[in-house]
Amino acid sequence: AQKITQTQPGMFVQEKEAVTLDCTYDTSDPSYGLFWYKQPSSGEMIFLIYQGSYDQQNATEGRYSLNFQKARKSANLVISASQLGDSAMYFCAMSENSGGYQKVTFGTGTKLQVIP
Amino acid sequence: GAGVSQSPSNKVTEKGKDVELRCDPISGHTALYWYRQSLGQGLEFLIYFQGNSAPDKSGLPSDRFSAERTGGSVSTLTIQRTQQEDSAVYLCASSLVEGQGGEQYFGPGTRLTVT
Numbered sequence: 001a002q003k004i005t006q007t008q009p010g011m012f013v014q015e016k017e018a019v020t021l022d023c024t025y026d027t028s029d030p031s032y033g034l035f036w037y038k039q040p041s042s043g044e045m046i047f048l049i050y051q052g053s054y055d056q057q058n059a060t061e062g063r064y065s066l067n068f069q070k071a072r073k074s075a076n077l078v079i080s081a082s083q084l085g086d087s088a089m090y091f092c093a094m095s096e097n098s099g100g101y102q103k104v105t106f107g108t109g110t111k112l113q114v115i116p
Numbered sequence: 117g118a119g120v121s122q123s124p125s126n127k128v129t130e131k132g133k134d135v136e137l138r139c140d141p142i143s144g145h146t147a148l149y150w151y152r153q154s155l156g157q158g159l160e161f162l163i164y165f166q167g168n169s170a171p172d173k174s175g176l177p178s179d180r181f182s183a184e185r186t187g188g189s190v191s192t193l194t195i196q197r198t199q200q201e202d203s204a205v206y207l208c209a210s211s212l213v214e215g216q217g218g219e220q221y222f223g224p225g226t227r228l229t230v231t
Contacts, residue, residue: 033218035219035220037222043205043224043225044222044224045159045207045209045220045222046222047219047220047221050219091158091159095218098172101164101166101171101172102147102164102218103161103164103172104149104161104164104220105161106151106158106159106161107158108157108158109157109158
């Protein structure tokens with residue numbers, strides 16, 4: 001089974017609109033972390049937002065928020081008021097304990113294109 | 117402060133040659149990760165270091181791949197007898213916190229092309 005699943009290979013959103021990028025995960029570890037990264041065409045990987053499995057509230061960072069639904073094992077990224085500069089690949093990742101250390105697994109990514 | 121740096125930024129090598137890729141993590145970051153990213157694909161985990169030890173080498177594709185980290189800082193990824201399928205961008209990341217909440221800071225990557 002895939003540890004991290006991103007079912008949307010590509011998404012389009014109109015500038016200034018909100019968009020949700022889906023991510024589901026699979027783990028039996030009660031303590032884990034969920035991350036979202038952005039990779040523009042330049043190739044750099046940029047950390048966006050983090051959610052811990054025990055966090056009671058959804059994480060927010062500026063225009064980014066993480067819709068964490070623990071029972072459904074989903075950690076969707078919501079980008080509000082999309083900007084042209086948001087066009088990029090977005091990767092969901094999970095950190096979990098594996099044999100006494102932290103293992104990080106990335107999803108296959110979603111390519112977001114913002115339309116002017 | 118300085119971020120994660122990697123060298124070289126680009127490497128073209130002939131099939132069968134050995135290559136060394138270097139990663140300088142952010143000072144003080146104890147966790148270091150190597151990933152491989154093929155064109156248009158996600159990140160493939162290769163190896164993880166906590167300090168100088170590598171508790172997880174499970175992602176290394178074959179015994180041609182090895183990595184070491186010295187002094188809890190610089191890491192080198194070595195690929196012996198390179199093959200064309202080794203062509204990819206090799207990304208290094210470091211993390212301050214071991215465990216939850218340890219977001220990774222990535223280097224710019226080394227683009228390896230095996231001809």
